[in-house]
Structure formats: structure tokens, C-alpha cells
Amino acid sequence: MVYLRPLSWTSGQPIPVGGFDSAWTDSLGDYRFSNVPLDTYRVEARLRDSGWSRTVRAVDPRNQVATGALHKFGMLEVEVDLTDSTRGERLELFGLDRSLSIPDSVPGQQSIKMYFDSLPVGLQTVCIWKMGRDYGDTTVRILPDSTTYLDDDDFNGVPEGPSEDP
Numbered sequence: 001m002v003y004l005r006p007l008s009w010t011s012g013q014p015i016p017v018g019g020f021d022s023a024w025t026d027s028l029g030d031y032r033f034s035n036v037p038l039d040t041y042r043v044e045a046r047l048r049d050s051g052w053s054r055t056v057r058a059v060d061p062r063n064q065v066a067t068g069a070l071h072k073f074g075m076l077e078v079e080v081d082l083t084d085s086t087r088g089e090r091l092e093l094f095g096l097d098r099s100l101s102i103p104d105s106v107p108g109q110q111s112i113k114m115y116f117d118s119l120p121v122g123l124q125t126v127c128i129w130k131m132g133r134d135y136g137d138t139t140v141r142i143l144p145d146s147t148t149y150l151d152d153d154d155f156n157g158v159p160e161g162p163s164e165d166p
Contacts, residue, residue, distance in 0.1 A: 001047075002031045003097070007040040007055055007162045010092035011099040012129050040164065042095025044120050049073055053096070053120035055164040072145035076116040078126065080152045082106065086128060091116075094125040094137075094162035102128075123165040128155055139163045 004021040023031040025045075036058045044053040045068075052068035080086050080102055091114055092099040100114050119142045127137035136155035140148055 001025075001045070003044045003046070004033050004036065005042050005044070005095050005097065007042050007095040007164065010094055010127065010129070011097050012090050012092055044096060045070070046120070049118070051120040053122050053124075053165075055095070055123075071121045073118045074121055074142040074144055075147040076119055076124075076126070076140065076142060076150065077147055078114050078116075078150045078152070079111055080114060080128075081111045082109065086152065090129045092127055092129055093119075094127065096120075096124070123163060125162040126150065126155075127159070128152070137161065 002023050002025060004023075006016055009016060021033050021036070023033060025031045038058050040055060040057050042053055043056050045051050047070055050070040050072055052070060054068060078091055080091070082103070082105060086102050088104045089102050090099050091102060093116065096119075098116055098119070100116065102114070103112065106112050121142050121144045123139055123141050125137055125139050136157040137160055138150065138154045138156065140150055140154075142148055
């Protein structure tokens with residue numbers, strides 16, 4: 001299955017009109033999305049425990065996307081200090097349907113480790129949402145079959161928005 005999501009979208013936001021789609025591949029791995037509004041998107045392919053993701057711009061009705069080889073998914077571990085700026089908020093990934101709720105408190109702990117598993121390899125942008133707005137974000141490269149580590153100190157407190165893969 002291949003999924004199409006606007007790059008600037010996170011799962012904490014409403015679904016954009018005409019901006020979500022999914023498609024099955026044929027026996028050659030080809031797929032098609034039609035009538036896609038002009039924007040920048042995250043295309044994500046998933047097959048069992050493997051996949052890939054790419055940033056693409058829909059600029060032409062005949063736009064073709066070079067697909068990638070399937071790789072084992074990676075995992076992301078994020079250590080979050082439980083402060084007034086993070087309690088009860090969300091960790092989200094731009095352009096992917098992934099988010100985690102940050103607890104209000106954990107008895108006896110000043111920080112918590114949170115995990116995103118089954119992430120496609122490539123450059124991803126992780127953000128902390130505070131009261132419906134981007135508190136801060138950072139980019140991270142997810143590698144196949146391994147765990148990438150982030151600390152909330154990596155979030156600069158400036159909402160820069162999603163980054164595109166090169």
C-alpha cells in the first residue's frame with residue numbers, strides 16, 4: 001500500500017480536503033494518484049515490516065515519482081523532559097500518520113522516553129505541538145532496522161515546519 005499525505009500535515013490536524021489518498025501497487029510495484037492538488041507531499045510505501053518514504057511536489061498532472069527500494073523500518077526514541085512546555089502535548093511526525101501523547105506527569109520521573117516504531121527510512125521532521133501550535137521541531141534521519149535517538153533539547157523552540165528529503 002502507498003499513502004499520500006501533505007508534507008505540512010500532522011495527525012493532530014484536521015484532514016485536508018482532497019489531500020489524502022492511498023493506492024495499491026500492481027504486480028510491478030506501480031501505483032497512481034489522480035487529481036492531486038498542487039502541494040508538497042509525503043509518499044509512504046508499506047509492506048509488512050518494510051517500506052520507504054519520499055517528499056514529492058505535485059507540480060504537473062503528469063508528475064512521476066521515482067520510488068525507492070523497500071527497507072526494514074527504523075525506530076525513533078525521543079526523551080522528553082516533563083515541563084510546562086511539554087506536559088499533555090503531542091509528539092508528531094510531519095506528513096506521516098504518527099503521533100504520541102506526552103503525559104501530564106509520571107510519578108517520580110522528570111522525563112520520559114517515547115517510541116515511534118515502524119518508521120520508513122529517510123529524513124523525517126518531528127515536532128512538539130503545544131495547544132494546537134507547533135512548539136518546536138527538528139529533523140532526524142531514520143535508518144533501516146535501527147533506533148535513532150533524540151532528546152527534547154534537539155527541538156529549538158522555533159516552529160520551522162517540515163523538511164523535505166534531498
